Amino acid sequence: xxxxxxxxxxxxxxxxxxxxxxxxxxxxxxxxxxxxxxxxxxxxxxxxxxxxxxxxxxxxxxxxxxxxxxxxxxxxxxxxxxxxxxxxxxxxxxxxxxxxxxxxxxxxxxxxxxxxxxxxxxxxxxxxxxxxxxxxxxxxxxxxxxxxxxxxxxxxxxxxxxxxxxxxxxxxxxxxxxxxxxxxxxxxxxxxxxxxxxxxxxxxxxxxxxxxxxxxxxxxxxxxxxxxxxxxxxxxxxxxxxxxxxxxxxxxxxxxxxxxxxxxxxxxxxx
Amino acid sequence: xxxxxxxxxxxxxxxxxxxxxxxxxxxxxxxxxxxxxxxxxxxxxxxxxxxxxxxxxxxxxxxxxxxxxxxxxxxxxxxxxxxxxxxxxxxxxxxxxxxxxxxxxxxxxxxxxxxxxxxxxxxxxxxxxxxxxxxxxxxxxxxxxxxxxxxxxxxxxxxxxxxxxxxxxxxxxxxxxxxxxxxxxxxxxxxxxxxxxxxxxxxxxxxxxxxxxxxxxxxxxxxxxxxxxxxxxxxxxxxxxxxxxxxxxxxxxxxxxxxxxxxxxxxxxxx
Numbered sequence: 123x124x125x126x127x128x129x130x131x132x133x134x135x136x137x138x139x140x141x142x143x144x145x146x147x148x149x150x151x152x153x154x155x156x157x158x159x160x161x162x163x164x165x166x167x168x169x170x171x172x173x174x175x176x177x178x179x180x181x182x183x184x185x186x187x188x189x190x191x192x193x194x195x196x197x198x199x200x201x202x203x204x205x206x207x208x209x210x211x212x213x214x215x216x217x218x219x220x221x222x223x224x225x226x227x228x229x230x231x232x233x234x235x236x237x238x239x240x241x242x243x244x245x246x247x248x249x250x251x252x253x254x255x256x257x258x259x260x261x262x263x264x265x266x267x268x269x270x271x272x273x274x275x276x277x278x279x280x281x282x283x284x285x286x287x288x289x290x291x292x293x294x295x296x297x298x299x300x301x302x303x304x305x306x307x308x309x310x311x312x313x314x315x316x317x318x319x320x321x322x323x324x325x326x327x328x329x330x331x332x333x334x335x336x337x338x339x340x341x342x343x344x345x346x347x348x349x350x351x352x353x354x355x356x357x358x359x360x361x362x363x364x365x366x367x368x369x370x371x372x373x374x375x376x377x378x379x380x381x382x383x384x385x386x387x388x389x390x391x392x393x
Numbered sequence: 394x395x396x397x398x399x400x401x402x403x404x405x406x407x408x409x410x411x412x413x414x415x416x417x418x419x420x421x422x423x424x425x426x427x428x429x430x431x432x433x434x435x436x437x438x439x440x441x442x443x444x445x446x447x448x449x450x451x452x453x454x455x456x457x458x459x460x461x462x463x464x465x466x467x468x469x470x471x472x473x474x475x476x477x478x479x480x481x482x483x484x485x486x487x488x489x490x491x492x493x494x495x496x497x498x499x500x501x502x503x504x505x506x507x508x509x510x511x512x513x514x515x516x517x518x519x520x521x522x523x524x525x526x527x528x529x530x531x532x533x534x535x536x537x538x539x540x541x542x543x544x545x546x547x548x549x550x551x552x553x554x555x556x557x558x559x560x561x562x563x564x565x566x567x568x569x570x571x572x573x574x575x576x577x578x579x580x581x582x583x584x585x586x587x588x589x590x591x592x593x594x595x596x597x598x599x600x601x602x603x604x605x606x607x608x609x610x611x612x613x614x615x616x617x618x619x620x621x622x623x624x625x626x627x628x629x630x631x632x633x634x635x636x637x638x639x640x641x642x643x644x645x646x647x648x649x650x651x652x653x654x655x656x657x658x659x660x661x662x663x664x
Contacts, residue, residue, distance in 0.1 A: 165447050166437050171548065176436050176641045274545035277442065280563070288559035292551070370447045 129356045132157035132365070134193030136184040138167035139277055140378050141315035142199030145220075147382060148337035149197070153344070155358040158365070159191055160199075165370035168273045169202040170242020170313060177244060178206035185212045187367075187393075195347075197340065201312050202242045205250035218343055223336035224312050225254040228262055231308045231334055236263045238297060238331070240323075241312035243268040251312065265300065269293045269316070276315040279374070282322055290326045304330050311335040365389045400627045403428035403636070405464030407455040409438035410548050411649050412586035413470030416491075418653060419608035420468070424615070426629040429636070430462055431470075436641035439544045440473040441513025441584060448515060449477035456483045458638075458664075466618075468611065472583050473513045476521035489614055494607035495583050496525040499533055502579045502605055507534045509568060509602070511594075512583035514539045522583065536571065540564045540587070547586040550645070553593055561590075561597045575601050582606040636660045 133153075135146050139162055146160055161184050163169075169177045181203040185196055189212060196217045198204045204219035211217055228237050239251055246266045255262055271289050280286060300306055309331050311317050317335050324333045348355045356362060364386050366379055371392045379388060404424075406417050410433055417431055432455050434440075440448045452474040456467055460483060467488045469475045475490035482488055499508050510522055517537045526533055542560050551557060571577055580602050582588050588606050595604045619626045627633060635657050637650060642663045650659060 165443060167442075171438075172436060173642045270549050271545055271551075274542055278541050280542075283563075285559050285563045288556050292554075292556045371444045 128194050130157070131192055131194035132159045132363070133195050133197060134159050134161065134185075134188030134191065135197040135199045136161040136163065136181075136188060137198075137200040137203070137314055138163050138169040138180075139273075139315070140318075140375060141273070141276065141313060142197075143378065143382065144314050144317040144335070145197065145199035145337055145340065148341060149344075150362075150364070150383070150386075152341045153355060153362070155360060155362050156356050157362040159188060159193055159367065160365070161188055161367045161369075162372075162375060163369045164372050164375060167277065168242070169200060170244050170273055171270060172202075172244060174206045174244055174248055177202055181207040182212075185217070189213055189215070191367075199314050201245045201314060201336075205245045205248035208250065216347060218340055220312070220314065220336045220340075221250045221254050223339035223343065224310055225251060225258055225260070226339040226342075227334055227336055228255065228264075228308060228310055229258060229260050230339075231332055232262050233307050235307040236265050236300065236305055238265045238267060238300070238306045238309040239312050240267055240269045240272075240293075240309060240316060242273065243270055245312060265297060265306070267293070267297060269313070272313065272319060273315045276318045279378070281318050286319060286322045287326070290322060294326065301327060301331070306331050309333045361386060363387070363389070365391070367391045367393055369393055399465050401428070402463055402465035403430045403634070404466050404468060405430050405432065405456075405459030405462065406468040406470045407432040407434065407452075407459060408469075408471040408474070408585055409434050409440040409451075410544075410586070411589075411646060412544070412547065412584060413468075414649065414653065415585050415588040415606070416468065416470035416608055416611065419612060420615075421633075421635070421654070421657075423612045424626060424633075426631060426633050427627050428633040430459060430464060430638065431636070432459055432638045432640075433643075433646060434640045435643050435646060438548065439513070440471060441515050441544055442541060443515060445477045445515055445519050448473055452478040453483075456488070460484055460486070462638075470585050472585060472607075473515045476516045476519035479521065487618060489611055491583070491585065491607045491611075492521045492525050494610035494614065495581055496522060496529055496531070497610040497613075498605055498607055499526065499535075499579060499581055500529060500531050501610075502603055503533050504578050506578035507536050507571065507576055509536045509538060509571070509577045509580040510583050511538055511540045511543075511564075511580065511587060513544065514541055516583060536568060536577070538564070538568060540584070543584065543590060544586045547589045548645075550649070552589050557590060557593045558597070561593060565597065572598060572602070577602050580604045632657060634658070634660070636662070638662045638664055640664055
């Protein structure tokens with residue numbers, strides 16, 4: 123009875139804003155019958171320019187809120203929040219974070235040249251990726267680059283065009299020689315907002331650099347955990363429910379969601 | 394005795410981030426012997442993309458914090474927060490807001506053509522400027538334009554160069570015909586972050602459009618109130634104290650401040 127209740131319970135996903143939607147899109151495709159609750163902390167976004175201490179406090183508040191809503195596990199769909207909350211559980215329920223997934227992705231994709239890691243300032247300053255790769259016994263050479271203007275672009279829905287190109291030129295200037303000399307093999311989008319700019323980033327970096335993110339590894343971890351009985355996935359042929367909770371009202375956010383899941387029944391709540 | 398204590402008490406100024414510093418710079422030049430306490434709500438910046446209801450809550454928390462520190466009056470050095478908190482007092486102490494100052498500036502500067510008002514989304518959606526101008530019996534024709542990417546640029550310290558130019562082109566696209574046809578006479582920078590981009594905005598708009606902000610009118614209002622004995626200004630020949638309180642730690646912010654007041658003793662606190 124308990125196991126059944128657990129499997130029906132939703133998976134709780136959170137991010138500061140729309141970034142985590144890139145992760146949720148992957149998860150709803152991979153686990154179509156699962157129920158999801160997504161918390162967007164829009165009242166305090168962005169996280170990536172704030173201190174680790176402040177972001178950790180926000181992350182714990184988001185985890186607690188989702189816990190009170192009875193989720194069976196948590197996905198921190200935000201690299202910055204992940205870098206500030208690295209524990210693998212919250213109140214005995216499993217927590218999946220982006221840092222581990224991103225590190226596994228780098229290890230799998232690199233062919234031995236340098237990996238470019240694009241992230242927020244706070245993620246980079248945390249050192250979380252370097253530490254995680256070290257713990258995984260990897261000696262991949264990371265080039266860490268903060269891209270603080272990508273999040274505002276995505277939150278504003280500016281995903282292509284000359285302005286995106288100029289922001290890319292400005293941001294990638296410190297690595298322009300590495301790009302020109304083909305010294306990079308992988309570019310990890312280590313902020314969940316960035317996959318919305320993927321096509322433009324790919325175009326800018328040119329061929330020979332694989333642009334990737336953490337979602338596939340997250341999917342793998344969730345499937346492994348199912349096998350390990352750490353958590354049960356829902357067994358149903360019907361589509362799961364999708365619920366969105368925002369800490370600040372946002373028409374923009376609602377439009378963004380409705381465009382992405384036009385066929386799903388979606389519930390919005392503002393707290 | 395009471396009057397003396399009041400005059401020695403600092404003036405409390407707040408904004409979400411560095412924007413209000415453009416106002417504080419003007420105030421410290423105009424009233425060099427006054428003591429100021431500046432609260433930067435960096436843990437929750439920016440305000441301009443959040444709902445009026447949420448921003449009002451943040452504004453009241455900032456006012457309360459400054460009140461507890463014994464300020465004699467408040468300056469809401471943020472148009473968005475001003476548009477969400479229009480009352481002229483908080484706990485019997487006078488509150489000066491940017492909306493009234495900006496409206497007076499428009500009335501003084503316009504020669505009858507259209508005024509371009511650049512602001513955050515939340516300020517524009519609030520309708521605060523249109524209402525204030527109506528209350529002041531003005532029939533100035535306002536062109537309201539949201540500039541949501543200006544704040545992230547300023548917070549990142551990107552104040553000139555090709556990226557700023559591209560953001561201006563993107564933002565001002567809806568009024569490019571009005572600019573070309575010289576149908577505008579004044580451009581009010583109705584967000585306290587924007588004066589840091591003033592030179593680039595002036596260059597972009599070209600001659601014939603006066604780019605201005607609210608600081609001069611704020612100075613006038615403070616001087617008038619002194620005359621009216623609503624509040625007393627400090628009478629001292631020595632330079633006043635400058636105290637900065639941030640809700641999140643920020644090296645970037647501290648550097649920004651120290652560059653601006655190299656000769657003043659400055660106190661930073663993180664709450």
